[in-house]
Amino acid sequence: MANPGRVVFGLLLTAAVIGGGVAAAMRETPEATEAFLADDAGRAIVAHGFSTAGSAKSSPDGLPVFTEDDLQREYSDMGTNFVRFLISWRAVEPEEGVIDQSYLDAVAERVAWYSARGYHVMLDMHQDLWGQAITPSGENGNGAPAWATHLDGLPVTPQDQWELIYLEPGVIRAFDHFWNTTGEHPELREHYAQAWRAVAERFADDPAVVAYDLMNEPYGGTLQGVAFESGPLTDLYQRTADAIREVDDDTWLCLEPQAFGFNWGLPSALGAVDDARDGDARVAFCPHLYPLSMDLGDGYDGSSRMLVDGTVAAWTRNVLNTADMLGKGEGPVPVILGEFGLDTTAPGAQEYVELVYRTADEHGFGVAYWSRDDGDWGPYDGAGGARNLVSWLDRPYPRAVDGLVSWRSGADELQVTVRGAEGAAELYLPPDRFADPVVTGGTVQSWDAATGILVVRPVTADATLRITSG
Numbered sequence: 001m002a003n004p005g006r007v008v009f010g011l012l013l014t015a016a017v018i019g020g021g022v023a024a025a026m027r028e029t030p031e032a033t034e035a036f037l038a039d040d041a042g043r044a045i046v047a048h049g050f051s052t053a054g055s056a057k058s059s060p061d062g063l064p065v066f067t068e069d070d071l072q073r074e075y076s077d078m079g080t081n082f083v084r085f086l087i088s089w090r091a092v093e094p095e096e097g098v099i100d101q102s103y104l105d106a107v108a109e110r111v112a113w114y115s116a117r118g119y120h121v122m123l124d125m126h127q128d129l130w131g132q133a134i135t136p137s138g139e140n141g142n143g144a145p146a147w148a149t150h151l152d153g154l155p156v157t158p159q160d161q162w163e164l165i166y167l168e169p170g171v172i173r174a175f176d177h178f179w180n181t182t183g184e185h186p187e188l189r190e191h192y193a194q195a196w197r198a199v200a201e202r203f204a205d206d207p208a209v210v211a212y213d214l215m216n217e218p219y220g221g222t223l224q225g226v227a228f229e230s231g232p233l234t235d236l237y238q239r240t241a242d243a244i245r246e247v248d249d250d251t252w253l254c255l256e257p258q259a260f261g262f263n264w265g266l267p268s269a270l271g272a273v274d275d276a277r278d279g280d281a282r283v284a285f286c287p288h289l290y291p292l293s294m295d296l297g298d299g300y301d302g303s304s305r306m307l308v309d310g311t312v313a314a315w316t317r318n319v320l321n322t323a324d325m326l327g328k329g330e331g332p333v334p335v336i337l338g339e340f341g342l343d344t345t346a347p348g349a350q351e352y353v354e355l356v357y358r359t360a361d362e363h364g365f366g367v368a369y370w371s372r373d374d375g376d377w378g379p380y381d382g383a384g385g386a387r388n389l390v391s392w393l394d395r396p397y398p399r400a401v402d403g404l405v406s407w408r409s410g411a412d413e414l415q416v417t418v419r420g421a422e423g424a425a426e427l428y429l430p431p432d433r434f435a436d437p438v439v440t441g442g443t444v445q446s447w448d449a450a451t452g453i454l455v456v457r458p459v460t461a462d463a464t465l466r467i468t469s470g
């Protein structure tokens with residue numbers, strides 16, 4: 001007898017691949033985004049890093065179990081320049097209307113670790129399954145504070161497959177109150193927006209913080225798909241964007257689609273959000289990618305490989321279409337793949353990781369791998385040893401480039417195209433493979449053989465830089 005959960009998800013998977021293909025085939029899809037987050041010098045940022053870290057979901061203080069030495073090791077091993085740093089509403093506003101500044105101090109301390117190494121930080125207001133208070137043990141959900149959790153006595157039964165807890169009556173009710181589907185707690189969304197305002201007020205002037213990821217994997221409870229994304233979700237994003245812009249005019253606002261479906265290749269019905277800032281809008285799109293067959297435990301091999309390839313193709317078209325919509329006729333907004341990851345012991349794991357990074361490179365997306373936690377999905381094991389993922393993620397990429405148009409990355413080469421460039425390009429080249437890089441199309445300004453950071457000035461404003469390992 002087939003596992004009912006697998007049957008349900010199998011049907012969803014088939015719909016996802018077909019639905020994604022049909023929906024995307026019905027419109028002109030842009031090939032790539034040429035919009036990027038920018039550093040204070042105006043250079044395009046290509047974000048390569050991790051979500052750090054899942055351990056923040058269950059830690060009593062809401063902070064990841066992660067030290068500055070851990071960051072130094074990551075920087076030395078993989079040359080990352082970005083972090084999707086997990087924060088949570090429960091830690092920001094532990095009591096209704098009370099902001100915990102000591103928590104924000106602790107977050108700021110960690111942001112300083114990244115800043116000292118030239119990283120760019122995206123703060124991720126991270127929820128999963130609503131919040132700890134969905135069960136008496138507090139071991140399941142993360143994100144929302146207990147005072148905002150209203151189950152109305154409905155049951156929440158823990159499940160072996162954690163995603164199924166989203167279908168528990170109490171969890172659905174908690175979300176229905178938050179999205180005001182019940183009409184009984186209109187205050188909750190305003191608290192959420194004001195909690196973000198407090199975070200933005202704290203980090204508005206921190207040059208390392210470049211983006212706010214407004215909500216991790218939004219879930220509509222009773223409302224799903226178009227009814228959720230085009231309604232309450234877009235409305236919450238607009239409220240939160242407006243609250244943030246009261247205190248922070250420059251940090252990018254990263255929007256996620258609902259996870260249920262989009263992660264697997266279904267299109268989004270998210271609506272556009274107005275950015276009240278003076279100047280060009282700073283809205284970005286931060287989707288996640290988790291092909292359903294791999295979520296159900298398959299590797300990137302056999303019949304799963306064909307489904308995953310179809311999912312990634314549909315997902316890419318959906319990402320570009322949504323980024324274009326969010327750009328409101330001015331071209332696609334910047335895209336950062338906020339989460340993808342897998343058990344790297346699964347069959348075909350390295351080829352899947354390569355597929356995702358190649359897709360991101362081809363279409364101009366940044367990437368934050370899920371996640372920085374130790375274990376079979378992460379770069380290090382529990383004893384501090386480097387795992388296979390470290391070498392898979394230690395890859396050439398452009399870190400910050402004036403006039404960036406596109407790039408292509410190979411094991412021993414990096415090609416970067418610029419247009420109207422006035423400044424230099426800061427690139428990462430794995431030091432163990434690029435002992436003495438060979439550069440054409442530009443002049444070397446500096447090369448740090450220890451960190452693998454190469455700074456090149458293009459010979460002309462419109463140029464293609466080519467770097468090989470020599």
Ligand SMILES: CN(C)c1ccc(C(=O)NC[C@H]2N[C@H](CO)[C@@H](O)[C@@H]2O)cc1
Nearest residue numbers: 128163166216217219259260290295339
């Ligand atoms: C049914 N719903 C709403 C659902 C299903 C599946 C996921 C998921 O796999 N998410 C992928 C990863 N993202 C979180 C952290 O953001 C991780 O815990 C998941 O593995 C999310 C939601």
